[in-house]
Amino acid sequence: MARIVAVTSCPTGIAHTFMAAEAIEQGARELGHTVKVETQGSVGAENPLSPEDIRLADVVIIAADTKVDLARFVGKRVYQTSTNAAINDGKTLVQRALREAVVVAAPDKTEAYVAEVEAAKAKRAAERTGVYKHLMTGVSYMIPFVVAGGLLIAIAFAARGIYAFDSAKDLQGNPITPTPWTTFWANLFAVGAQGGFGLMVPILAGFIAFSIADRPGLAPGMIGGVVAGLTGSGFLGGIVAGFIAGYFTLWLNQALKLPRNLQGLKPVLILPLLGSLVVGILMFYVVGTPVKAALDALTAWLNSLQSGSKAVLGLILGAMMAFDMGGPVNKAAYTFSVGLISAQVYQPMAAVMAAGMTPPLGLALATWLFKNRFTSDEREAGKAAAVLGISFITEGAIPFAARDPLRVIPSIMVGSAVAAALSMIFGCGLRVPHGGIFVLPIPNAVENLGLYVVAILVGTLVTTAMLYLVKKPLSE
Incomplete structure (x- = not known):
C-alpha cells in the first residue's frame, strides 16, 4: 500500500479541479492506497497538504492545467499530468504515477542530476499542453481582477449613472460642486477601473511568463503588461509581452552560467532586470505599435x-x-x-x-x-x-x-x-x-x-x- 498525495487545478478552478480530485481519490482507493488531494480551486487551496502529509508520501501527483509551484515537493517523487487524464481514468493514472514519477531535485544536487530532472519535467510539460497551458495560467489569475473590477464599475454606475467616474458632474453632465457622496462613487469607479481593470493586463502577462519561467519570469511579464497598456496594445499586447518575457527569461536562465556562489543573484537580480529591459524595449519599439493597430482594427470591426x-x-x-x-x-x-x-x-x-x-x-x-x-x-x-x-x-x-x-x-x-x-x-x-x-x-x-x-x-x-x-x- 502506497501513501499518495495530489494537487489538482484547472484554469477556472471550478469543475475540472474537483472532478480530477474525485477521480484520483477513487482510483487510489480501488488499488488499496491511501490518498489525500489538495484542490487549488477558484477560492484558493482546499484540503491543503501539510508538511507531514508530504513527508510521508511515497508519490506526489500533480493533475493540473495551470502552473503549480513544486518548491515544497523537493526530494519527493512527482508525476505531472493534466486534469483530463485524471478524469478519464483515475486508476490508470495512479498506476502510471507510481511507475514513472520523477524526483524533484534540491538546489544542492549535482548539475547533471538537476539537468536530468528538468529535462524530464520539460518533456512531460511539452507533451501535456505547451503554449495553451501558459496562456490559461495567465487567464486564470486574471479573471478575479476582471470580475472584481467589472462589478465595482457596475455598482458605481448603478448609483451615479454614466458620470460615476466624475464627481464634478451631475447625472446630466452639468458641472457641480463635488460632495463627499459624489466623490465616494467616483472613487469606487476608480477602484474598479484603475484598480481591477488596470491590473488585468499586467496580471495576464505576468502569469503567462510565470508559467513559462517560474518566479524569475513574473516581474518581466508584469512590467511588459504595464508597457502594453502604455502603448495601447491592450490584452493582445499583454499576451505577447507575457510570452516574450517568459521564453526570454527561461532561455537566459539556461544560457547564463555563473559560479555557484553567485547563483543566488540570478532569480532576484539578473533575470528580472535583463528580462524587464528586453521585454520593455521590445514592447515600445517593436511590438506595441503593430499590436495596437491590430487591436484597434478588431475593436472597430466588432463595433461596426x-x-x-x-x-x-x-x-x-x-x-x-x-x-x-x-x-x-x-x-x-x-x-x-x-x-x-x-x-x-x-x-x-x-x-x-x-x-x-x-x-x-x-x-x-x-x-x-x-x-x-x-x-x-x-x-x-x-x-x-x-x-x-x-x-x-x-x-x-x-x-x-x-x-x-x-x-x-x-x-x-x-x-x-x-x-x-x-x-x-x-x-x-x-x-x-x-x-x-x-x-x-x-x-x-x-x-x-x-x-x-x-x-x-x-x-x-x-x-x-x-x-x-x-x-x-x-x-x-
Whole structure:
C-alpha cells in the first residue's frame, strides 16, 4: 500500500479541479492506497497538504492545467499530468504515477542530476499542453481582477449613472460642486477601473511568463503588461509581452552560467532586470505599435458589425463554447471575449456566457421533461447540471457528453450557437466575465437584461428540443 498525495487545478478552478480530485481519490482507493488531494480551486487551496502529509508520501501527483509551484515537493517523487487524464481514468493514472514519477531535485544536487530532472519535467510539460497551458495560467489569475473590477464599475454606475467616474458632474453632465457622496462613487469607479481593470493586463502577462519561467519570469511579464497598456496594445499586447518575457527569461536562465556562489543573484537580480529591459524595449519599439493597430482594427470591426454579422460571430462563439465544454476550443472563445472587456467591447462576453450556460441547463431540462431518454443516473445528474448551468459552469454537460457524444455534443452546440447569436443580435453586453445568473440582478452589469434572459431561455429550449429529436427512448 502506497501513501499518495495530489494537487489538482484547472484554469477556472471550478469543475475540472474537483472532478480530477474525485477521480484520483477513487482510483487510489480501488488499488488499496491511501490518498489525500489538495484542490487549488477558484477560492484558493482546499484540503491543503501539510508538511507531514508530504513527508510521508511515497508519490506526489500533480493533475493540473495551470502552473503549480513544486518548491515544497523537493526530494519527493512527482508525476505531472493534466486534469483530463485524471478524469478519464483515475486508476490508470495512479498506476502510471507510481511507475514513472520523477524526483524533484534540491538546489544542492549535482548539475547533471538537476539537468536530468528538468529535462524530464520539460518533456512531460511539452507533451501535456505547451503554449495553451501558459496562456490559461495567465487567464486564470486574471479573471478575479476582471470580475472584481467589472462589478465595482457596475455598482458605481448603478448609483451615479454614466458620470460615476466624475464627481464634478451631475447625472446630466452639468458641472457641480463635488460632495463627499459624489466623490465616494467616483472613487469606487476608480477602484474598479484603475484598480481591477488596470491590473488585468499586467496580471495576464505576468502569469503567462510565470508559467513559462517560474518566479524569475513574473516581474518581466508584469512590467511588459504595464508597457502594453502604455502603448495601447491592450490584452493582445499583454499576451505577447507575457510570452516574450517568459521564453526570454527561461532561455537566459539556461544560457547564463555563473559560479555557484553567485547563483543566488540570478532569480532576484539578473533575470528580472535583463528580462524587464528586453521585454520593455521590445514592447515600445517593436511590438506595441503593430499590436495596437491590430487591436484597434478588431475593436472597430466588432463595433461596426450589423445584425447579420453579429449573428454569425455569435454562432461561431456559441458553438465553440459547447464543443469541448471547458477544453481548449471553449477557452479560446472565452479568452477572446474576456480580453475585449479591456477595450470596452462587452457584447462577445455576454454571448459567450449565455452559450456556456445553455448546455447544462438544456440537459437538465431534458432529463426532467423526457425521462425515458435518460438513465436514472443521468436524471440524477440533471439536478446538479441545473445548478452548474445557472452558475456558468459549462462542464456540467460533460457526464452526458461522455456517455453519448455523437448525439449530445451536436445538440448542445446548436443550442449554444442560438443563444450566443441572439445575444449578439439583441445588443446585450456583459461587464463581468463570470457569475451566471448571480450577476444579472446587479444594475448595469448587463446591457439589455430582459432580452439577454430571453436569449438564454431560447438557447436552453433549443438544446432541449435537439436532445428530444436525436435521443431515442431507452429500452427497459
